[in-house]
Amino acid sequence: MKQLMIDTATTRLSVALSEAGEIQAEATVMVSKNHAVTLMPMIEQLMAAVKWTPNMLERIVVTTGPGSYTGIRIGVTTAKTLAYTLNLPLIGVSALKLMAAAPNTDLPVVSLIDARRGNAYIGYYQHNQALTHDQHAPVADWLRLNSQGRFLVVGDIEPFRDVLKDYEYVEAPAAHRYGRASDLVVFSDETSDVHAFEPEYLRLAEAEAKWLEGQNNG
Amino acid sequence: MNTSLILSIESSCDETSVALVKDGKTLLSNVVSSQIESHKRFGGVVPEVASRHHVERITYVIDDALSEAGVTMEDVDAVAVTQGPGLVGALLVGISAAKALAFAHQKPLIGVHHIAGHIYANELVEQMQFPLVCLVVSGGHTELIYMPEHGVFEVIGETRDDAAGEAYDKVARTLSLPYPGGPAIDRLAATGEDTYNFPRVRLEPGSFDFSFSGLKSSVINAVHNAEQRGETVIPENLAASFQASVIEVLVEKAIRAVKEKGAKQLLVAGGVAANRGLRAALQEAATAEGIQLVIPPLDLCGDNAGMIGVAAHHAYVRGKRDTLAMNAVPGLSLEESMTV
Numbered sequence A: 001m002k003q004l005m006i007d008t009a010t011t012r013l014s015v016a017l018s019e020a021g022e023i024q025a026e027a028t029v030m031v032s033k034n035h036a037v038t039l040m041p042m043i044e045q046l047m048a049a050v051k052w053t054p055n056m057l058e059r060i061v062v063t064t065g066p067g068s069y070t071g072i073r074i075g076v077t078t079a080k081t082l083a084y085t086l087n088l089p090l091i092g093v094s095a096l097k098l099m100a101a102a103p104n105t106d107l108p109v110v111s112l113i114d115a116r117r118g119n120a121y122i123g124y125y126q127h128n129q130a131l132t133h134d135q136h137a138p139v140a141d142w143l144r145l146n147s148q149g150r151f152l153v154v155g156d157i158e159p160f161r162d163v164l165k166d167y168e169y170v171e172a173p174a175a176h177r178y179g180r181a182s183d184l185v186v187f188s189d190e191t192s193d194v195h196a197f198e199p200e201y202l203r204l205a206e207a208e209a210k211w212l213e214g215q216n217n218g
Numbered sequence B: 001m002n003t004s005l006i007l008s009i010e011s012s013c014d015e016t017s018v019a020l021v022k023d024g025k026t027l028l029s030n031v032v033s034s035q036i037e038s039h040k041r042f043g044g045v046v047p048e049v050a051s052r053h054h055v056e057r058i059t060y061v062i063d064d065a066l067s068e069a070g071v072t073m074e075d076v077d078a079v080a081v082t083q084g085p086g087l088v089g090a091l092l093v094g095i096s097a098a099k100a101l102a103f104a105h106q107k108p109l110i111g112v113h114h115i116a117g118h119i120y121a122n123e124l125v126e127q128m129q130f131p132l133v134c135l136v137v138s139g140g141h142t143e144l145i146y147m148p149e150h151g152v153f154e155v156i157g158e159t160r161d162d163a164a165g166e167a168y169d170k171v172a173r174t175l176s177l178p179y180p181g182g183p184a185i186d187r188l189a190a191t192g193e194d195t196y197n198f199p200r201v202r203l204e205p206g207s208f209d210f211s212f213s214g215l216k217s218s219v220i221n222a223v224h225n226a227e228q229r230g231e232t233v234i235p236e237n238l239a240a241s242f243q244a245s246v247i248e249v250l251v252e253k254a255i256r257a258v259k260e261k262g263a264k265q266l267l268v269a270g271g272v273a274a275n276r277g278l279r280a281a282l283q284e285a286a287t288a289e290g291i292q293l294v295i296p297p298l299d300l301c302g303d304n305a306g307m308i309g310v311a312a313h314h315a316y317v318r319g320k321r322d323t324l325a326m327n328a329v330p331g332l333s334l335e336e337s338m339t340v
C-alpha cells in the first residue's frame, strides 16, 4: 500500500510517503512561512525522489485540524481533491492525535496547540486512544477538570508553563514534541467519504458564533 | 494549437464554480454553487465562512462539472484557476484543488486574473475585435480597461474611492433593502423617477476615473435629513435618482473612452453588468453612437468558472504556464497578470 501523508495543521509542514508500513521519504519544515506555496512542490519532490507517479498512490492520510484555519484548509483540500480524482481511500486524523503519537510513552499525553490568551486546542490521548474529545478551552480550566496524576505534554508547552507548574507533568523531548507526517503511518483505519470530508475547526467562524448568539438572545 | 479543453476553477469570493471550456468558445459545463443564502444572515460575505463553504463544496462541484461535460481528467489539456484578486482564504481552496488536479494528472496549471475572466465572458457572446474598451463594474471594481490585443490590459480609468457595487450595497443598507443590495436597488429604481437630482461626479475634464463616495454620502444625507424633518423618503425615487447618477457617469465615460481610443467594441463585465438600468442605458448610447456593444448574458455576469476557462484558453495558447508553487494573490494586478 503506497501511502501519502500530509500535515499542515500548524506552522509545521510535513509530508511523508510509506509503503507496506515502511517510511520511504519524509520532509518536515518546522516553521513554514507559506504552506500554500510549499506543500505541492514538496509532495512532487518526495514522489520524484522515490520514483512514484501520482497514479501509483493507493491511500492518503491527512491531519484535519484543529489548528490554523488556512493551514488545515490547504491540507484538507489538497488531500480530498487528490483522493477524489485518483479514486483513493482518504483518512483524516486529528492534529492533536498526531502530536500525541510522537513520543513513545505509557503515560497519558496532553497535546497543546496555542490558541492565544490562555486558550489552546487540547487533546488527551493514551496509546493513541482519545481519553476525551479534542477541545478548544482555557488550559487552566481544562487541566483542573481532566488531568489525573502524571501526564506527558507535547506541542506548544512554552505559553502554558505557568499553568502547568501546579501539575505533575513530563515534557516530551524536543525531537518528539510535535508529530511528523511519518507518525501518521500508524493510523490507517476509518476511511471517510471523500466529498463530505471537512476540516475539524473545533470553533465556529467568529461571525457565525455572534450570529448564533444573536439568534439565542432573540 | 488553437484547440484546448480546460478545466477551470473559480473561488475568489462566495461562489464555488468549476467549468469545462472547449477552445475558449464553448462551455461544456459551468457549475456554480452559490453561498448567497448562507451569507444573507450576515448582510455580506464573511471571508472565513466563505472559505469553509468552498472546502465543503469543491469536489462535488468538480465532479458535477466533469460529468455534465461528459469528459474525464484524461481529456483535459490544462487546469486553470483564479489566482486573484479576491479573498485570500477563499482563493487558496480553489488553488489547492487546481494544483491537486494538475499534479495528479500531470497537466499544466494556469493562474487567471479574476477580472480578465469577467472581460473574457464576452468572448462567449461575440468574438473580441481589437482594440477594444471594457467597462468593468462589480462589487470590488469600477474600471475602464483598454485592450489592444489578447492578454494585454491597460487600466485607463478606475475608481478613486468606492467601487460602484460597494456604493449600491451601502445605499441598499440605508434603504433597508435585502442583501444583495445591487439587484434590489435595480428593481426598485425601475419603478421610480429621478427626482432627487444627486450630483454627477465627473472629476477633472478628460479623466476616465470614477468617484462614488460623494454620491453615496448625498444619498445617506438625503435619508437622514428627511428623518430629521419627520418626512419620509420615497424609496423608489431615491433608488432611481441614485442609479441615474451612477449610470450617467459610467455610460458617458465608457462612450468617450471608445471614441478617444478608436475602439472597435465596447465590452461590459462584472456583476453590476447584470443591472438592467445600466444595460438599457449603455445599449441606447451605443446605438446612438454606432458603437458595437457586447454584454454577457445575465448568468455570465456574476462570478463563474466558465469565464476563467475562456481567459485561460487564450493564456494557454500564448504559452502561459504556472508552477505548483503558485500562490493566491489577493491584490493581483490586471496589467501584469496575464502575460506569459
Ligand SMILES: [Zn+2]
Pocket: B114, B118, B138, B270, B271, B302, B303
Ligand atoms: Zn467577480
